[in-house]
Amino acid sequence: MSVVQQKVVFVGTIASSSALDRLTILKGFIAIENGKITKIGSTEELNTNNTSKELLDFKKVVLDENQLLIPGFIDCHTHAPQFPNIGLGLDRPLLEWLDKYTFPLESKYVDVNFAKSIYGKVVQRLINNGTTTACYFGSLHLDGTLSLVDSAIKHGQRALVGKVSMNIVNDAGYYNDTAKELRDVECFVQKVLECKNDLVYPVVTPRFAVSCDATLMSGLSDIANRYGCRIQSHISENVKEIEHVLDVNPGCKSYSEVYDKSNILNDKCIMAHAVYLSEEEMSLLVSRGVSVAHCPASNTRLRSGLCPVRELIHAGLTVGLGTDVSGGDSSSILDAMRRAMDVSSHLEMLDTSVTRPALNWKEVFYLATLGGAKALRLDDKIGNFEVGKDFDAQLIDVFANGGQIDKYDYTMEGNEQDRVSQLLQRFIYLGDDRNITQVYIKGRKVKG
Numbered sequence: 001m002s003v004v005q006q007k008v009v010f011v012g013t014i015a016s017s018s019a020l021d022r023l024t025i026l027k028g029f030i031a032i033e034n035g036k037i038t039k040i041g042s043t044e045e046l047n048t049n050n051t052s053k054e055l056l057d058f059k060k061v062v063l064d065e066n067q068l069l070i071p072g073f074i075d076c077h078t079h080a081p082q083f084p085n086i087g088l089g090l091d092r093p094l095l096e097w098l099d100k101y102t103f104p105l106e107s108k109y110v111d112v113n114f115a116k117s118i119y120g121k122v123v124q125r126l127i128n129n130g131t132t133t134a135c136y137f138g139s140l141h142l143d144g145t146l147s148l149v150d151s152a153i154k155h156g157q158r159a160l161v162g163k164v165s166m167n168i169v170n171d172a173g174y175y176n177d178t179a180k181e182l183r184d185v186e187c188f189v190q191k192v193l194e195c196k197n198d199l200v201y202p203v204v205t206p207r208f209a210v211s212c213d214a215t216l217m218s219g220l221s222d223i224a225n226r227y228g229c230r231i232q233s234h235i236s237e238n239v240k241e242i243e244h245v246l247d248v249n250p251g252c253k254s255y256s257e258v259y260d261k262s263n264i265l266n267d268k269c270i271m272a273h274a275v276y277l278s279e280e281e282m283s284l285l286v287s288r289g290v291s292v293a294h295c296p297a298s299n300t301r302l303r304s305g306l307c308p309v310r311e312l313i314h315a316g317l318t319v320g321l322g323t324d325v326s327g328g329d330s331s332s333i334l335d336a337m338r339r340a341m342d343v344s345s346h347l348e349m350l351d352t353s354v355t356r357p358a359l360n361w362k363e364v365f366y367l368a369t370l371g372g373a374k375a376l377r378l379d380d381k382i383g384n385f386e387v388g389k390d391f392d393a394q395l396i397d398v399f400a401n402g403g404q405i406d407k408y409d410y411t412m413e414g415n416e417q418d419r420v421s422q423l424l425q426r427f428i429y430l431g432d433d434r435n436i437t438q439v440y441i442k443g444r445k446v447k448g
């Protein structure tokens, strides 16, 4: 891994969002000192005497006309131990898939050497895909999940990592006794905090209300509060899952209420899925400050359902995107952006009464960057290019050799602003890791 360049200025086309409906494409420059953005401006400003003097001792990186600088992608929900199953075993619905494929695989991470051999590749894969921040579920195992933390630190990735908690019996024998689980989680949180690495954070991670009882969840909520940790879990992903949760919690009217009674819902809580929330549940989550990781690939592959993201956003929820490997069959947030547009388009086509239109490419770009940063409560540091934020970025080469995007002797009508907007549009619809030629996390080059 390269060292952080002390002072760098990128000159060229820079795109980033400041709101769902606000994408800015700037021809200009962005100056970075010690990993932080210190100045942003237009080409005209760059050419003024004052600015050129200020940036005299900066290393200059000049982009060509087909390159773009964009913020790093943020994966709000993925399961690192499930990568060996990616693209496999998607023939069963959620609860059967967990029992038949997922719990048996995750059980193997009791072997720390196995864990290490997988996690190095997982973190590297995400970085190759432009994911500068990932919010990970690990496995039930303390040492195995600590090796995921080590791997993120080694690769310089910004990572939120949770040791998964489960105390309900299953066929794979993949659960812990409640007292041991609470001890292990507290130890995990302490060990991650002891790393004193400003890019990694421990996350308290009750798997979901099918795997955790109220005693465990309340204990986990207490740990999260004492250490100021984020909490992550799954909510309302699949109809059978919801029925089961309500069956075993007869005193609760909704899935959300089950979590609320255990004090899991707060403004540091990230819930994956939220496909079937009632309006009442949406209001409850909004009032508690919960954010949602929308995982369209997984919702489609496991046939869980079509998540009404526009409704969630309209209700006031903060939404980011998640790949949810290996329920999701792709570890790429770029792919998640397209899948989010697909699901949202399908909903629009299926329901003629839907007055809110499908998400467009600019909106999913926001969800993949600033939306994700807000969902993970990291928008004071990352998510877009603003002075004072860390420089987490990707250099995009739209016509990269070997990529899917060919250059034709034709362009749509328009001015230079339209041309660069079309470059970004093509990357979003057609790009892949071959177009992501460089990746930076807090100013350190981690790819390219």
Ligand code: GUN
Residues within 6 Å of the ligand: 079, 094, 098, 102, 207, 208, 234, 237, 298, 324, 327, 328
């Ligand atoms: N719900 C509980 N665990 C899981 C998991 O590993 N993947 C998905 N998609 N949903 C879950």
Ligand code: FE
Residues within 6 Å of the ligand: 077, 078, 079, 234, 272, 324, 327
């Ligand atoms: Fe998941």
